[in-house]
Amino acid sequence: MARVGLSGARLAQAGAELADEVGFEQVTVSALARRFGVQVASLYSHVRSSDDLKARIATVALTELADQVAAALAGRAGRDALHALADVYRDYARAHPGRYAATRHTAAASVLGEQYVAAGRRHSELVRAVLRGYDLGEPAQTDAVRLLGSTIHGYITLELAGSFAHSEPSAGDSWPRIIDALDTLLRSWS
Amino acid sequence: MARVGLSGARLAQAGAELADEVGFEQVTVSALARRFGVQVASLYSHVRSSDDLKARIATVALTELADQVAAALAGRAGRDALHALADVYRDYARAHPGRYAATRHTAAASVLGEQYVAAGRRHSELVRAVLRGYDLGEPAQTDAVRLLGSTIHGYITLELAGSFAHSEPSAGDSWPRIIDALDTLLRSWS
């Protein structure tokens, strides 16, 4: 019986690819086993449960996305940084819809590891770093974090769901104008 | 064999209630049959498939929500209308998380009926009605529809997921300030 070389990390990685192909919700332990040409039960040595697998995929995605945000933000500030931040999220979601969906997968905290929490914290910090380019005290800064997160995530979700598909202007045209509007808003936040 | 009085409409209604109790993703034909004290197969006379059931629940929720928005908007304009619109969405999502999730459930267009499409159109029109209180041409108005939809939906999603739970200020305090910020933004949209 040839060994394929399964491991928690490889399963999470392959699971992320599978999610992009068939959708995060359609990722199953069975489908992943099929992809490795292996019996389903074999995966349970590396993954505690289906939820555990999904949590691992979420962690892979959230971490990868934080890396990309950090890279895009290097050397930028103000409006420039805001656009870079927003674009990374949107581009990532379009390139990797399954992984993006995974990042928004809220599982029972029990299966979410510390890596997941750490990646989540990195995202918060990166958004706050962008906001340093604007002059906000508290609680305005927290409000602004929530506004940015909501608008960016909301737009991406609706666009991915096809809500903007059948009308003019294209989703890609509205996007920079909306981010610019947020920039203006942050600049004059009372 | 006593008849329980099943029908497509009753199943959709009961399914909506079930969704609020256990979460939209956890709604299954089996669970619904159990709730009616009836064999699973019996439901398939009234509902084409599990996806069909979910689409019906989505339609119930989307329609109900449009009714509430329309009622709340009556006699209001400008900032007042914007807050009313936003609050109805948020309050509905908090009161009926399962139904709200259902409204965001994008199924294969094949199972989504015309009622669903009609309810979706009503929502668009209601948002545009609110925007009539601001002075926007095209494409600014469409951008604004997308901005409002994204921010409101994004905020609700993140709040429901618990993203705002463990920090100050409370999610309920940020909300009106964010909506006010959007009002300011719309007023001065370039």
Next chain:
DNA sequence: TGGAATTACCTAAAGGCTTTAGGCAAATCA
């Protein structure tokens, strides 16, 4: 009003996903 037609719900069964238990063989290590 009583028989015919319709309709509501049932049993049976096949196929898929999850998860646990226990086993053999391949890799690793002394």
Next chain:
DNA sequence: TGATTTGCCTAAAGCCTTTAGGTAATTCCA
């Protein structure tokens, strides 16, 4: 090279979906 660990396997139970075909309750209407 023998002992141990570990990777993958078979088997099986439980739950969900969906289809096929049957029986009984209701409705229709002559």
